[in-house]
Amino acid sequence: MTVIVTEDDFDLAEIYAKLRTPKSPPSPGAVTVFVGLVREMNNNRPITSMTLEHYPGMTETRLEAIRDQAMQRWPLTGATIVHRVGKLGPNDQIVAVGAASAHRQASFDAANFMMDFLKTEAPFWKSEDTGDGAEWVSARDSDDTAKRRW
């Protein structure tokens, strides 16, 4: 499990178990896992559902490239990206990234880096439905700023 794009829900415990105990040594001393969830409100209106569209082929290519960059930049024993597509409900899991290392700061930074790059480079688009029809979510300048830190 390194990069997965799927309509199915994922199990964080499983992602963590594979990072904690890799098939080959060394084992890590530090594992950071991040999960992004569907928010429940948009401008004070409850979100009834979210649909995630993506660009099959390019999505996997970009996610692999982001993971490879993280593996090269930090001394990681493992890194994982899982992203869902299709229709999701409030509080559903959207994305998980995980990074394992001998060093805690490397695991934090690599996970943070992968999220920042995923947010700006991986071809996913969210549309949120509040019951009055779906609306495409706008990209945020803060995401570009976050990416430029690295």
Place this chain on the structure above:
Amino acid sequence: MTVIVTEDDFDLAEIYAKLRTPKSPPSPGAVTVFVGLVREMNNNRPITSMTLEHYPGMTETRLEAIRDQAMQRWPLTGATIVHRVGKLGPNDQIVAVGAASAHRQASFDAANFMMDFLKTEAPFWKSEDTGDGAEWVSARDSDDTAKRRW
């Protein structure tokens, strides 16, 4: 579950589930969880066991203070610290911190902050046994440097 010091192993899935779905709203859009594990080697010698001593009473007080600082500093919907004491083996879980927020960077930063402060302020001491008798682990200057970032 906010701050726990225990001899028992912990279940990351349970810690995550409580952060993902708090008893009272709002639910988070982002959850970061960090786990520290017993390393397998010390100076190229395999570690057979590690013992974690702590200062009961002060430990809980300091961990609560660290968690409170994180809750005040970032807009969190939840934060958890779990730390084990007693005898552990290679690859065993030592510590978990988790932070949930509407914002991904707040959840990353709060988890990272709690680990940096725990590493320098929470009264735990590790001794590692490589089969030739136990040795107290030395504190690292890099941990003080990490704390001063915040």
Place this chain on the structure above:
Amino acid sequence: MKIRYFAWLREHIGASSETLSFDPSWVSVADLVAELKTKSDGHAKALSDMTLVRVAVNYDYVDLDHTLSDGDEVAFFPPVTGG
């Protein structure tokens, strides 16, 4: 040459993809965009402000002055919002 559209560009154009014969007079992505905008009102609307549109050729992000080749897969989409 396969052209793909995503999110609101797909909705404006009313199709997720279309296939065009490569025209050697198209040097850059900008030339292809000019051609596509003549195809329908939906195309014109979707591609009216290219500062709102990202372009990928063969899964790599490119600028409007990127040189096209026959057989390229060209995709047009809004800034991404996953994660």
Place this chain on the structure above:
Amino acid sequence: MKIRYFAWLREHIGASSETLSFDPSWVSVADLVAELKTKSDGHAKALSDMTLVRVAVNYDYVDLDHTLSDGDEVAFFPPVTGG
């Protein structure tokens, strides 16, 4: 006044805690340390270099010039290494 020792300080001193009657002539932690060092070779060794020792009074980190009060719980230990 309860004194507690942890990690290698506990090992050098051979006890995890001891109880002392508060002496009003001890103004600061440094005065208490000077007194404790006279108690045994183990105490003297454990407290010989206070740059290697952290001090907490009633669960708060303090400096050597911190003023003591009767009933304080004073703990001596190395820099922490948890996490």
